[in-house]
Structure formats: structure tokens, C-alpha cells
Amino acid sequence: NAGVTQTPKFRILKIGQSMTLQCTQDMNHNYMYWYRQDPGMGLKLIYYSVGAGITDKGEVPNGYNVSRSTTEDFPLRLELAAPSQTSVYFCASDRRLFTDTQYFGPGTRLTVL
Amino acid sequence: AQKITQTQPGMFVQEKEAVTLDCTYDTSDPSYGLFWYKQPSSGEMIFLIYQGSYDQQNATEGRYSLNFQKARKSANLVISASQLGDSAMYFCAMREGGGGSQGNLIFGKGTKLSVKP
Numbered sequence: 001n002a003g004v005t006q007t008p009k010f011r012i013l014k015i016g017q018s019m020t021l022q023c024t025q026d027m028n029h030n031y032m033y034w035y036r037q038d039p040g041m042g043l044k045l046i047y048y049s050v051g052a053g054i055t056d057k058g059e060v061p062n063g064y065n066v067s068r069s070t071t072e073d074f075p076l077r078l079e080l081a082a083p084s085q086t087s088v089y090f091c092a093s094d095r096r097l098f099t100d101t102q103y104f105g106p107g108t109r110l111t112v113l
Numbered sequence: 114a115q116k117i118t119q120t121q122p123g124m125f126v127q128e129k130e131a132v133t134l135d136c137t138y139d140t141s142d143p144s145y146g147l148f149w150y151k152q153p154s155s156g157e158m159i160f161l162i163y164q165g166s167y168d169q170q171n172a173t174e175g176r177y178s179l180n181f182q183k184a185r186k187s188a189n190l191v192i193s194a195s196q197l198g199d200s201a202m203y204f205c206a207m208r209e210g211g212g213g214s215q216g217n218l219i220f221g222k223g224t225k226l227s228v229k230p
Binding site for chain 2: 031033040041042043044045048058088090092096098099100101102104106107109
């Protein structure tokens, strides 16, 4: 009964380094999402995917890249980390119906120094 | 324009009392869903309650109820008999029924609830 899993839970990066945040869901959802949450704020959508091979930008896509090669996995890539990317990152999945909630992963706390 | 507005950055409530967290929304889509999530200090997002635009009755889930006033475009969360474990951030969110990016979930900025013993 895993739901949405994310790795790592915590990470500290130096400015200019790159990393990939992993996200996997086992609910066979076509739709997956990446959000960032800055301190004291709500969630902002970075990218989303409507199925394998199809992704689209959300509200704050700059500095990030995504890919979706399988239904289960939706990794988020930071190419050149900047302090402004210090945040908590949530992955989510759903059936994208207005009657359905999203299912969230536990989050990744990223600090860029 | 803000689609989801939560006007209370922080609130205090006495243990065992009821509390109402405000949420107003803006949409022209006749099909939409409204959601409330709880985020405790541990950080996870916990789904609490859902209200659909076509629902005739207010949603309830245990101690949580949603005061849905469609004409006023408000969807306030009511927590009855507050408990210390209710201390958390609460987010209101909306999803429209249209296609494309309208299907994305839009979040308010949240309300931090503190329950006093």
C-alpha cells in the first residue's frame, strides 16, 4: 500500500550542482504532478504529466526539467541549483477528475547553499 | 487574480471548541471541486474533505464539515470539538472540470491553526 513515494527525504546541494528528485506511484494513475512549497506558503505547480511521454509546464517551471517514460515514475531534475530553489518538493498523482483528490508523496526538503 | 483566497493567516482556538477556517474561490466553470488539506508540522499533505459544485448537501467527514455557500463562492471548513492534534496548516484547494490546465489543483496560501489546551 505504498501510494506515492519520493526519494530522497532531505538533500543539501551546493550552488550549481544538479540532482534528480525521484517520484513513483503504484496506483496506476495517468496524471502526475510536481509542486514546490516555500516556507509559510501554499503549493505551486512546477510541471505535470498527463501520461507517459507527455508533460506540461505549471506555474513555476523555470530551472526544472521533467520526463515521464513510464506510468509509475515522474522524476524532477534540477540542472544548476540556485538558492531560490530551496524549498519542499511534493510529488502527487491522481485521475484528474474534479471529484477526486490528489495523492501526495511525503515530500523532499531541499536546501541549496 | 487569486482563484482561492484564505484570509486568515493564523488562528487560535481553545481545545474542545469549534473553529471555522475561511475559504473563498473564483471560477466561471460550473463543474468544480473544492478540497481541504491538513499539513501538520511533520510536513505531509493529508486530505480532509471534498465538496463538489453539484452537491446539494454540505460535506461532512467525522469532526470536519464544509459550509458550502455556492452563491457567495465560499467553502469554509468547520472543525468541531478541536483537539491538540488539529494544530496544523490548513489549505483550501479547487479543481475545475474543464480540460487542459484547468484540471490542475489550485491552492490557497493556507491558515495556521493553533489549538490551545
